[in-house]
Amino acid sequence: MIAPGKTRPSTGTAETSAVDERAHVCVGAIAGAHGIRGEVKVKSFTSDPLDVGAYGPVLTDRGARLVLQPLRVQGQAVVARIEGVADRNAAEALRGRRLYVPREALPATEDEDEFYHADLLGLPVVDGAGELLGTVATIQDFGAGDMIEVAFPGGGSAFLAFTREIVPVVDIAAGRLVAHPPEGWADTGAEESDAPASDETGEVS
Known part of the structure; x- marks a missing residue:
């Protein structure tokens, strides 16, 4: 099977993305709030889940710029802090947001059968x-x-x-x-x- 690449793609929603998906790669999605201090749970699509924040600030599918600080892997999610998000309500408001980084921020693939989805669209x-x-x-x-x-x-x-x-x-x-x-x-x-x-x-x- 041809590998999908180092990150998993967005599987799409009915909502139109504000991000050019041909120039960006989806590295994760916010699954909801974690605790009461503004932390979020992130479903990571990177090979190492904690790398979801390793490529610099991320863009949401609504075009907002977020500084993400992954803290730890918990179950199937990454618990992370987001700069400027200090309480549960603010964290919960980000539920469902897909997170993107520019294609050029990612390293080259290591296998000839491994591709970034942004390169195929x-x-x-x-x-x-x-x-x-x-x-x-x-x-x-x-x-x-x-x-x-x-x-x-x-x-x-x-x-x-x-x-x-x-x-x-x-x-x-x-x-x-x-x-x-x-x-x-x-x-x-x-x-x-x-x-x-x-x-x-x-x-x-």
Whole structure:
């Protein structure tokens, strides 16, 4: 399977992001308040959960700049302080906010099969004959591995499993993906997918 990269992507919400996701990488999401002193629980998408604050100030999906200080890993979340957030109400107001850093702030990937999702968004997807299938609109994980949503030139979209078998070529330098979709894959649009919705910004126990 092709690795998704050093950070996990945002799985998307109905709310439009104020951040250019082609130039930024989502490194985490605030799951809620922790305690009464303004600390928050963060669902980290970095390989080392505490690295969620290692790349400088983060931007929320509403465009706010936050200085994040991770304190410790607790269960599946990182407990962190945010500069200027001093009580539970202020912390709780940030629930659900996705956290981004500029793509250039992140180190290069160490494996040729490892990619940052920001590098894939917007790339054309072609078949083995070079015919355009569409462009990468989103990258989702519904629980069974990464899926790329391919937006068709004429409208609509469908998902492809992001595996070496289905997407054997990911050429960032050339700016394209080569895919071998299964028969009939384009007949079911993304809106009709049976895959369950994924909510990465929900409460983390």
